[in-house]
Amino acid sequence: MRLDKWLKVSRLIKRRTVANEACDNERITANGRVVKASYDVKPGDRLELRFGERTVKVEVLVVADNVGKADAAAMYKEIL
Numbered sequence: 001m002r003l004d005k006w007l008k009v010s011r012l013i014k015r016r017t018v019a020n021e022a023c024d025n026e027r028i029t030a031n032g033r034v035v036k037a038s039y040d041v042k043p044g045d046r047l048e049l050r051f052g053e054r055t056v057k058v059e060v061l062v063v064a065d066n067v068g069k070a071d072a073a074a075m076y077k078e079i080l
């Protein structure tokens with residue numbers, strides 16, 4: 001699944017266009033490398049999202065097309 005779509009489905013970013021812009025502005029890295037929105041997300045990938053002063057690090061656990069709001073947080077594990 002594309003990175004921008006996964007970020008929206010997992011509800012880490014609310015809209016796919018915003019996720020796409022974050023990728024274009026090099027604010028998202030996967031496994032230590034800056035990636036584009038078309039990056040193919042796989043379980044085990046480590047993503048780092050930078051939102052201004054705040055940085056969120058997550059490990060991808062599940063890649064699924066349709067996930068309910070209650071199950072969205074189960075798609076990733078936050079890394080400290």
